[in-house]
Amino acid sequence: MPKISPPGHILEIISRLESRGFETWCAGGCVRDALLLREPSDWDIATAALPQETAACFPGLRVLETGAAHGTVTLITPKGPVEVTTLRVDGEYTGHRRPIGVSFSRNIKEDLARRDFTVNALAYHPERGLLDPFGGQEDLHRxxxxxxxxxxxxxxxxxxxxxxxxxxxxxxxxxxxxxxxxxxxxxxxxxxxxxxxxxxxxxxxxxxxxxxxxxxxxxxxxxxxxxxELSSLPSPQEVPPELVPRWAALLRDCAPDSARGLLRRLRFPNREISEITRLIRQLPLTPQGLSLWKRLETAGLTLKDLAVSGGDLISLGYSPGPGLGAALEGLLRGVLSGELQNSREALLSHAAKNM
Structure with missing residues (x-):
């Protein structure tokens, strides 16, 4: 078994709680990742101490008790925030999402039994070693x-x-x-x-x-x-592992308005909705298109930064509507790619030629 080595400040927290008589473990994803030889992003601590008892053990630290009702307090240490959660047993669930109530426990195995997957139902104690009551380590191997x-x-x-x-x-x-x-x-x-x-x-x-x-x-x-909203999934495409291009690749067969409606239902911020739908509509997800998107993201340019407006194009003879928006997007692409100067004369000339 790979050696699990929690950072020093995590060991200090465990030692402090244990010295006050509260059984304390590292638990969950941090143990899983350590066994997979991955660097855990966070070390979560599970303890028999109640939230107020945990807080009392660390008088020199700022303690956030925003999650105390569900057993979690956050210790603000010099090494960063650390979540410490009381061992618990969930009650009946409501709405297929949340337990109606939470009962605190003194038993680590009861706490692990309420978790989702066996690979996340693992705990580690600096002296007692690995606790794996549900075969999580075997599932990691497999x-x-x-x-x-x-x-x-x-x-x-x-x-x-x-x-x-x-x-x-x-x-x-x-x-x-x-x-x-x-x-x-x-x-x-x-x-x-x-x-x-x-x-x-x-x-x-x-x-x-x-x-x-x-x-x-x-x-x-x-x-x-x-x-x-989707009838099928498009074939996977090689794009950077970032939110905007990955969502654009997934929704690339959607009409922009349909994609926008889906993204709004999922409560995306307006800026991300705009970036994703722009990439779907205007930038084929080729290496060249992705390079252009990167320049757009870095430059931070928007249609408002163009030297011309929709009103200017209407004066040329464009009609209000989707075609007008597409023309403005095309001008923005041209500016970002370096093909067009962001000047009123150059943009109006290009727009007139491409009516």
Missing amino acids: GLLRCVGDPMRRFDEDALRILRAARFSAALGFEIEKGTLSAALDSLGLIKSLSGERVRQELTKLLCAPGAGTALKRYPRIILAALP
């Missing part, structure tokens, strides 16, 4: 994503876990275990209960993950259940 316990129940509790399965598949390069996948596909109707914002967050993480193309090929039904 490259499998398997629900903890009954997968139908897990997905009924929280429908977001269906998308998380596909997302972790893309991020880790794992396959969804047969029984877990069958339950996920049988539960696709639950996805409609999720907020657009949550769907956006999970799909963005999936699309920007190293194995996004493989996950899209393996699990198209999951993606399409989250994006019912």
Whole structure:
């Protein structure tokens, strides 16, 4: 087993809580990533201490208690924020998303039993070593994503876990275990209960993950259940692992207005909606098109920066409507590519020739 070596400030937090009589572990994704020889982005701590007891153990640190109702406090350490969560058992769920209530526990195994996948139901103690009550380490070796316990129940509790399965598949390069996948596909109707914002967050993480193309090929039904506006998924395309080009590649067969409606439903910020739909409409996702998008992103230019306006083109004879917008976008592309000078004379001349 690879050696798990939490950073010094994490060990200090564990030691402080343990010295006050509170059993404390590293738990979840940080343990998974350490076993995969990946650098954990965060080290989450699970403890028998209640939120107020955790805060009392660190009088010299700023403590954020915004998540205390669900057992989580955030310690602001010199090395950065660290989340410390009380061991807990979830009550009944509501709306296929959140538990109605949370009961705090003193038992780490009870806490791990409520987690989504076996590879995330792992804990590590500096003295006691690895705790793996559900076979997560074996699933790591086999490259499998398997629900903890009954997968139908897990997905009924929280429908977001269906998308998380596909997302972790893309991020880790794992396959969804047969029984877990069958339950996920049988539960696709639950996805409609999720907020657009949550769907956006999970799909963005999936699309920007190293194995996004493989996950899209393996699990198209999951993606399409989250994006019912699409009838099929386009073939994967090599584009930078960034939000705008990845979403543009996914939606490239959509009309701009349809794509805009989908993105609004998913609660994308207006700026990102504009950038994605612009890339769909104007920039074929070729190396040249992506290079142009990069210049646009770096320059930060918009239609407002052009030396001409829509009114100027209407004076030339253009009609208000989509054609006018497309003409202005074409002028912006020309300026960004260096083919046109951003001067009133040059832009009006080009627009007149291309009416």
